[in-house]
Amino acid sequence: MNAFITNANYHFILKQATNAFYGAQNTNDEGVKNALRFSCIDKAQAIFEELEVEQGQLIGKIFHIHSEEELEAFGAKLQEFLIPFPLVTDATIKKLFPKVKKLKLPTLSDEEIKQLVFLGWNDTSAQKKFIIAKHDGKLTGIQGNFTPTSKKGICAFCHQNERVGLFKADIKTKGSTDNFRAIGQYICADSLTCSSNVQSTNRLDAFIHELKS
Known part of the structure; x- marks a missing residue:
């Protein structure tokens, strides 16, 4: 099988x-x-x-x-019948985030990476969060500003009560190449915890679709 x-x-x-x-x-x-x-x-x-x-x-x-x-x-x-998360390398990072310099993968074991629903990590110095997920059959990268909160809340991706923050990204306004609008969701501050909680990728897929459309 x-x-x-x-x-x-x-x-x-x-x-x-x-x-x-x-x-x-x-x-x-x-x-x-x-x-x-x-x-x-x-x-x-x-x-x-x-x-x-x-x-x-x-x-x-x-x-x-x-x-x-x-x-x-x-x-x-x-x-035994898991489809592992695709291998992510430094070359993958450069391809998905070409405008971000010196971006490094988070330190995870091979076993942790295989069992990811999505890969996410925070750049606390720049107050940003980066996410890599499978979307429409291929790896996709999204990034945005991330502002953690001091309280727990319901995460938009895993729908569990965890410590969250506001993840906000800019998307181009339809019909214009210069104007942008921000969309955001409250999601887990700890992406590894979030990934291990996700039982359906519908909410994550919908958010990525909105960013990419």
């Missing part, structure tokens, strides 16, 4: 498996437990337009998770 699970898919499927396992602990009614398990399996399978039989069966193993050890083993099994 070939790799078919993106890192965002992985986070979502594992969340459903976790919901099924811990939710089942709250009732002694086997009918309710089974209904919850089937519901979680349906949600996990529904994120794919099409699944091969073996792929569907893999996700269906959620039904048989009855311990934390089995939940952990299920997560490890899913990782």
